[in-house]
Amino acid sequence: xxxxxxxxxxxxxxxxxxxxxxxxxxxxxxxxxxxxxxxxxxxxxxxxxxxxxxxxxxxxxxxxxxxxxxxxxxxxxxxxxxxxxxxxxxxxxxxxxxxxxxxxxxxxxxxxxxxxxxxxxxxxxxxxxxxxxxxxxxxxxxxxxxxxxxxxxxxxxxxxxxxxxxxxxxxxxxxxxxxxxxxxxxxxxxxxxxxxxxxxxxxxxxxxxxxxxxxxxxxxxxxxxxxxxxxxxxxxxxxxxxxxxxxxxxxxxxxxxxxxxxxxxxxxxxxxxxxxxxxxxxxxxxxxxxxxxxxxxxxxxxx
Numbered sequence: 535x536x537x538x539x540x541x542x543x544x545x546x547x548x549x550x551x552x553x554x555x556x557x558x559x560x561x562x563x564x565x566x567x568x569x570x571x572x573x574x575x576x577x578x579x580x581x582x583x584x585x586x587x588x589x590x591x592x593x594x595x596x597x598x599x600x601x602x603x604x605x606x607x608x609x610x611x612x613x614x615x616x617x618x619x620x621x622x623x624x625x626x627x628x629x630x631x632x633x634x635x636x637x638x639x640x641x642x643x644x645x646x647x648x649x650x651x652x653x654x655x656x657x658x659x660x661x662x663x664x665x666x667x668x669x670x671x672x673x674x675x676x677x678x679x680x681x682x683x684x685x686x687x688x689x690x691x692x693x694x695x696x697x698x699x700x701x702x703x704x705x706x707x708x709x710x711x712x713x714x715x716x717x718x719x720x721x722x723x724x725x726x727x728x729x730x731x732x733x734x735x736x737x738x739x740x741x742x743x744x745x746x747x748x749x750x751x752x753x754x755x756x757x758x759x760x761x762x763x764x765x766x767x768x769x770x771x772x773x774x775x776x777x778x779x780x781x782x783x784x785x786x787x788x789x790x791x792x793x794x795x796x797x798x799x800x801x802x803x804x805x806x807x808x809x810x811x812x813x814x815x816x817x818x819x820x821x822x823x824x825x826x827x828x829x830x831x832x833x834x835x836x837x
Contacts, residue, residue, distance in 0.1 A: 774805030
């Protein structure tokens, strides 16, 4: 596989759903990327071609991760690391709270020598605010409500890793991202949230090396779920967390009323495995007029 990374520079605030309208995550996941790009492909009449290439493993997506300037962050591996210098309780507490690592700090983290001075993800990435908005319906009284919105600081944003087999597949993905940048991603796009520009960036050598290393322990960089025939072998000696993915179907032709997708439990980015696996795209429709796809393919790197 070939690998590219794309920076998403948000021109507006974002609302990435986490179950609460008055709250917002500051990153979004690979299944959300696939769904958003699939809708853009549907508009362009390219949805079957896009689905087939992703289903066949010719294109893979990571979750989105933070970048700050030219520094790229990846999930902290879900493995226990014994520090070389024991007894530093403040370092242990900081490490426990850490969600992301700079890619250039991965080696020192894994060998237990990383000295963490501050969490730049928490301290220098952006800010969360609640915006008060109003709902007006006919002659009824205006009802205010709050929307959780995240704003990225200057020179900060999100990046996504895309794996692909040929240049044709890469070109299609870039065209779909270009279309999506005008539509926006996340919630409350109708009020202007989620708009971004995207640009290809130079992939760090350390990240590229680990993406190309198929030996040793592997860390997941996307939400994923092994196929039934992969599951037992993949979970042996694995360290992982599960996340329940759910939500409503965003389609006017699926049913006469809003319907929920079937829940799907997936492995989270940062989960670590002794075996590589592929995962799949799953149909999470529940009695509607057409399939509803949930992306759960695995993009892995060596740790």
